[in-house]
Amino acid sequence: MNLTRKWAMIVGIAGVTLLGATACSANGATSGSTAPSDGSPSGSITVYNAQHEELTQAWADEFTKETGVEVTLRNGEDPELGNQLVQEGTASKADVFLTENSPAMSLVDNAGLFAPVDKATLAQVPDRFQPSSGNWTGIAARSTVFAYNPALLSEDQLPSSLLDLADPSWKGRWAASPSGADFQAIVSAMLELKGESATTAWLKAMKTNTVAYKGNSTVMKAINAGEIPGGVIYHYYWYADQAGTGENSANTRMHYFKNQDPGAFLSLSGGGVLASSPNPVAAQAFLAFITGKAGQTILQTGTSFEYPIVDGVSANPALLPLGDLDAPKIDPSQLNGTLVTDLMTQAGLL
Amino acid sequence: MSATLPPVSPAPERRDSPSVPPASPPPSAGSARADAVGGVRRRPSPFIVAVAFTVSLLGLLPLGYVIVTGILTGWTELSALVFRPRVGELLANTVGLVVVTVPLCAAIGVGAAWLVGRTRLPGAPVFAVLLAAPLAVPAFVNSYGWVSAIPSLNGLWSGVLIATLSYFPLVYLPCAAALRRLDPTVEEAAGSLGSGAWGVFFRVILPQLRLPILGGSLLVGLHLLSEYGAFAMVRFDTFTTAIVEQYRSTFNGPAANALAGVLVLLCLFLLVGESGARGRSRYARIGSGVARTPTRRSLGRLLPLGYLFLGGLFVLSIGVPFTSVVRWLVQGGASVWADGVVGEAFLQTVGYGLIGAVVTCLLAFPIAFLAVRYPSRLARGLESVNYLTSSLPGIVTALALVTVSIRFVQPLYQTMVLVIATYVLMFLPRALVNLRAGLAQVPVGLEEAARSLGRHPLGAFLGVTARFFAPSALAAGALVFLGIVTELTATLLLAPSGTRTLAIQFWSKVNEINYVGAAPYALLMIVLSLPVTYLLFARSRLTSVS
Secondary structure, three states, rough: OOOOHHHHHHHHHHHHHHHHHHHHHHHOOOOOOOOOOOOOOEEEEEEOOOOOOOHHHHHHHHHHHHHHHEEEEEEEHHHHHHHHHHHHHHHHHEEEEEOOOHHHHHHHHOOEEEEOOOHHHHOOOOHHHOOOOOEEEEEEEEEEEEEEOOOOOHHOOOOOOHHHHHHHHHOOEEEOOOHHHHHHHHHHHHHHHHHHHHHHHHHHHHHHEEEEOHHHHHHHHHHHHOOEEEEEEEEEHHHHHOOOOOOOOOOOEEEEOOOHHHHHEEEEEEEEEEEEOOOHHHHHHHHHHHHHHHHHHHHHHHHOOOOOOOOOOOOOOOOOOOHHHOOOOOHHHHHHHHHHHHHHHHHOOO | OOOOOOOOOOOOHHHHHOOOOOOOOOOOOOOOHHHHHHHHOOOOOOOHHHHHHHHHHHOOOHHHHHHHHHHOOOOOHHHHHHHHHHHHHHHHHHHHHHHHHHHHHHHHHHHHHHHHHEEEOOHHHEEEEEHHHHHHOOOHHHHHHHHHOOOOOOOHHHHHHHHHHHHHHHHHHHHHHHHHHHHHHHHHHHHHOOOOHHHHHHHHHHHHHHHHHHHHHHHHHHHHHHHHHHHHHHHOOOOHHHHHHHHHHHHHOHHHHHHHHHHHHHHHHHHHHHHHOOOOOOOOOOOOOOOOOOOOOOOHHHHHHHHHHHHHHHHHHHHHHHHHHHHHHHHHHHHHHOOHHHHHHHHHHHHHHHHHHHHHHHHHHHHHHHHOOOOOHHHHHHHHHHHHHHHHHHHHHHHHHHHHHHOHHHHOOOOHHHHHHHHHHHHHHHHHHHHHHHHHOOOHHHHHHHHHOOOOOOEEEEHHHHHHHHHHHHHHHHHHHHHHHHOOOHHHHHHOOOOOOHHHHHHHHHHHHHHHHHHHHHHHHHHHHHHHHHHHHHHHHHOOOO
């Protein structure tokens, strides 16, 4: 084999490598450039996003169209990104933090890392959907439900409270995704409503009774396939699947606990601006956009099926109205995610 | 997660072993080489030594991290996190997985190698290639294929099924290579002394395959310990999946670190166990002349069984995942390719793969150079450090680098540099074995001749040695590339915000049960892995010539 050709190949590879390098750096390094001081948002922001990627991407695309601000997402789970922000401290490259549930917001707020949310943004959001600190705000809401397979579970066999699922008769008959932030938020609500010792006992029983899946969609898929009679998930997984092919929910129904039961927990998704944000103007503008009419309408009309929370934008007509959920009254800033992880680790669920 | 680690030796001593497809130097070459070098230059250039040292020291970082966090956590908290029922469950699962899967992979690998290499089964050469192909299907893609076909798969046996089908080529390839090298006269002697076909297989052939079987089995074991995606998809909890879950819940909390500590102990246990089981016996042919080509046996009435075995293996390991991917692709049609993300992810993955491969090879070179040209206890030590790190699961290395970079080297945090550095730590040995073997095969005399004719030392090296060893460097780079293309966990943790590699996109779609959306990414990962897998196969054939 001739050596010139070999070298030509090596040079070729080096060339492609350089191309690759430029491609990567062009896509990778888009950390917040500072905005001008005149107050109009510009430049770019990095969002630590624990919300569904599709939903936040829809918000981001619309926001970019309106303002020209580039939005880069870093996707992860609530507690993962929350703890990451705490570890990164003031050196974080994040501008905005969005979650699916509020415990991770409290975690970052307690670490003193949020900047106060703009007054005008807070004014858009009803008081019950924002914490007293004013350092973050609700952006959407989701309801806990018990999904079940009517072929395996008749209506009169349904649990009347989330607490019932600790009963030995439920052994091996209900599913959950204990490693997910969603379920951990539900546990945090129980902790808030029923106290530590009741929650610990319930978690121990859960360890015996439950079959653990990874992710709410997987739980619903298993119920649909008849692998397990029921499971605790959030409402929108069901509606999103029904709106699509229905292949993972056709054989399932939903049971709302209501009666202010821990199982009727309405979880608040949160958004906040980091005090260390390199581009606070654009970051605040993004939060204002999400909680404004345009952002909330994406919740109403889009494929997320999460509840809008501001007055004047109603939920998707397919959903049970917010008022009918009869959710327990919980101060979202009181939910303690860290203690929940500890308790679940002790119970052997993590 | 190092999803598909091709047959690369993770232990330094393995350089003498014939088990490793990336060509290893003949055992006798070492001392002769050392003598020849002695006359040229006594000491290696300080620059090379410095690079080798720095890289190896960085290689100790993940292990150091696990030890230091363990100490900082304190015994009381640590023992509470380690000695709890959940860890017992994980230990039972993980050990069960290793104890069942490793012997299965060994039996299947040896059986397949014997069938394609030593029987007159028609079509054996075709099967010889096909059975290496599962290496091109990352384990988590294989799992996705199986879960698509049988959605209810879960637990230990599903984990065993998928892992066995993904990893048996790690034993098959080195065994097939070794089988071709065995001197048939030993088998004939046994036959003439009254051993039947089975007797010859168990008493003559199998003992001679001991090194490739052990080496391959060790690789299978290390993969089992580090795999995340494949097991998460079938709801089978191992230490690695539990660490990832803890990471999701606490970022890098003490419970994740405690689990990582136990996992590291398991890895060390495998490494030490394999090196102990290897023994001291060597099976080298010492007679003069060249060994004949081994004779092939007729399978006779067992032929249909042979076909059933090989065909079944192919259908289960390649047919099932491939059919699932195609089924989802057809269902998705053109629209799943249209969002622009697929192309972007492809380019980013190729970019990371190429840069990672080049950097890893450049950094591995000084270590390989010292080991070949200036063999010493020190050089061997530097080598072993790097093998150790690469045998740690990617999630452990990633956790260490996330924490260290946040606390001590903020400017590197969430940059491409850090991601590449992690790839270097994880995949350096893949480059090292190949570079080392390539360097060892270049006669130093040629370089010396060039210098005596007036070439500058560097010129002589580039003009003579580098040319000869370019193919090995290419193989080294290709192996690293393969590792990076299918890497998931470390990339997820460390990459700059907005990074979308094929593996990351695939996993994000799978998590939302969007199997249709995941299919293009699965296909592209297979497409990127295929040429490298073929290269591996071709190189494993080469060694039989020597």
